[in-house]
Amino acid sequence: MSSCSFRVRIALNLKGLDYEYKAINLFKNEQSHPEYLKMNPIGYVPALVDGDIVLADSFAIILYLEEKHPQHPLLPRDLAKKAINYQVANIVASSIQPLLALPVMNYIGENVGEDAKIQWVYKHAAKGFAAALEILLKDHAGKYATGDEIYLADLFLAPQIISLKERFNFDMRLPSTIQVV
Amino acid sequence: MEEENQAMKLYSHPMSSCSRRVRLALYLKGLKYECINITGVGDPELLKVNPMGYVPALVDGTTVVSDSYAILLYLEEKYPQHALLPQDIIKKSINYQAASIVSSSIQPLQNTTLVHYIGELVSPDEKLPWAQNHIRKGFVALEKLLANHAGKYATGDEIYLADLYLTFQLDNAINRFKLDMTEFPLLLKLYKVYCQTPSIQQIFAESSQQQIDKSLFNFTKPQEA
Numbered sequence: 001m002s003s004c005s006f007r008v009r010i011a012l013n014l015k016g017l018d019y020e021y022k023a024i025n026l027f028k029n030e031q032s033h034p035e036y037l038k039m040n041p042i043g044y045v046p047a048l049v050d051g052d053i054v055l056a057d058s059f060a061i062i063l064y065l066e067e068k069h070p071q072h073p074l075l076p077r078d079l080a081k082k083a084i085n086y087q088v089a090n091i092v093a094s095s096i097q098p099l100l101a102l103p104v105m106n107y108i109g110e111n112v113g114e115d116a117k118i119q120w121v122y123k124h125a126a127k128g129f130a131a132a133l134e135i136l137l138k139d140h141a142g143k144y145a146t147g148d149e150i151y152l153a154d155l156f157l158a159p160q161i162i163s164l165k166e167r168f169n170f171d172m173r174l175p176s177t178i179q180v181v
Numbered sequence: 182m183e184e185e186n187q188a189m190k191l192y193s194h195p196m197s198s199c200s201r202r203v204r205l206a207l208y209l210k211g212l213k214y215e216c217i218n219i220t221g222v223g224d225p226e227l228l229k230v231n232p233m234g235y236v237p238a239l240v241d242g243t244t245v246v247s248d249s250y251a252i253l254l255y256l257e258e259k260y261p262q263h264a265l266l267p268q269d270i271i272k273k274s275i276n277y278q279a280a281s282i283v284s285s286s287i288q289p290l291q292n293t294t295l296v297h298y299i300g301e302l303v304s305p306d307e308k309l310p311w312a313q314n315h316i317r318k319g320f321v322a323l324e325k326l327l328a329n330h331a332g333k334y335a336t337g338d339e340i341y342l343a344d345l346y347l348t349f350q351l352d353n354a355i356n357r358f359k360l361d362m363t364e365f366p367l368l369l370k371l372y373k374v375y376c377q378t379p380s381i382q383q384i385f386a387e388s389s390q391q392q393i394d395k396s397l398f399n400f401t402k403p404q405e406a
Contacts, residue, residue: 041325042278042326044322053274055274056278057281059277060277060278064273064277067270079244079258080244082258083244083252083255086251086254087247090248090284091248093281093284093285094248094285094288094289095289097285098286098289099289099290099295104290108302111307112302112303132235135233
């Protein structure tokens with residue numbers, strides 16, 4: 001369910017890495033269960049366990065995978081294009097996703113009202129950031145967000161686009177048609 | 182004004198934690214740049230260069246990079262002196278995680294624009310509890326993340342990416358939002374070290390001076406307390 005987890009799963013699949021998937025239900029607050037916290041004291045989802053190493057945070061996990069398993073690179077070599085990918089990833093990870101997270105949406109629902117949730121989503125996902133992404137990608141998009149290969153930007157965009165559609169029926173229109181892997 | 186090489190430009194706001202992280206990185210790497218303080222949201226000079234209108238935004242020749250995390254990773258690759266990431270992949274990951282906790286879980290939820298919006302949407306009395314709540318949640322995570330890795334600084338005895346994020350977030354938490362730091366002894370200890378570190382003192386001093394020098398549009402709307 002979590003778009004953050006989805007990002008990591010795309011990366012693992014693209015790189016052909018085997019992994020055991022353990023679902024943590026955020027709606028049931030399973031990330032706070034003692035068993036999960038023992039393994040991952042931070043309590044965030046997703047968390048990757050690679051031997052002795054436990055990593056939480058999708059951006060950190062993906063950069064770790066990129067360094068440790070360089071097959072099917074998720075970043076272009078060209079530094080300017082790489083920077084575009086970092087920017088897209090962080091617009092999604094910092095400016096969109098956190099504002100739509102469950103605790104925030106529950107707060108809006110409880111303190112303002114259920115109808116306010118949709119307005120909140122439109123204000124934060126639509127006006128600012130979809131517009132920003134469209135400007136940013138205008139000169140770079142190809143078949144995918146930053147060219148003709150799937151890169152980091154796509155890993156962040158695709159789950160966010162899907163999540164916005166499924167949770168809030170919001171269509172994030174971007175210049176390229178992002179092919180969902 | 183003749184310039185031999187095209188110097189970098191940074192569009193910045195003196196008190197923005199996102200801008201200050203980048204300024205600290207530029208300072209540590211010994212990079213010269215022109216610091217252009219933007220006067221407000223929708224600044225036309227900024228929009229010309231960066232249509233998205235975000236600060237910080239770095240102009241390096243023909244390349245424009247906005248978003249502090251993207252700028253920092255860009256700088257790290259292009260100007261590797263005074264590395265901001267340790268070589269060790271685990272310690273490097275701790276830095277990425279710490280940076281992400283601040284940039285995704287804390288900063289966006291306590292930035293002035295959003296806090297002001299919560300004040301309008303819910304109630305002005307809710308602004309401080311909202312900000313403190315989200316900062317506290319992030320700090321709980323950071324305190325645990327860094328427990329086994331901190332040295333003099335967050336992930337060892339050198340200033341790395343994590344410290345760039347923590348310094349200014351802690352400054353906001355303690356000075357702007359008056360967060361009770363009792364639960365966070367490690368973070369408080371780090372903050373005290375940051376305040377004693379000359380490079381960081383330099384950025385704090387510059388920010389204060391820039392804030393005084395220009396009568397800058399402060400992102401808070403006039404009505405905000």
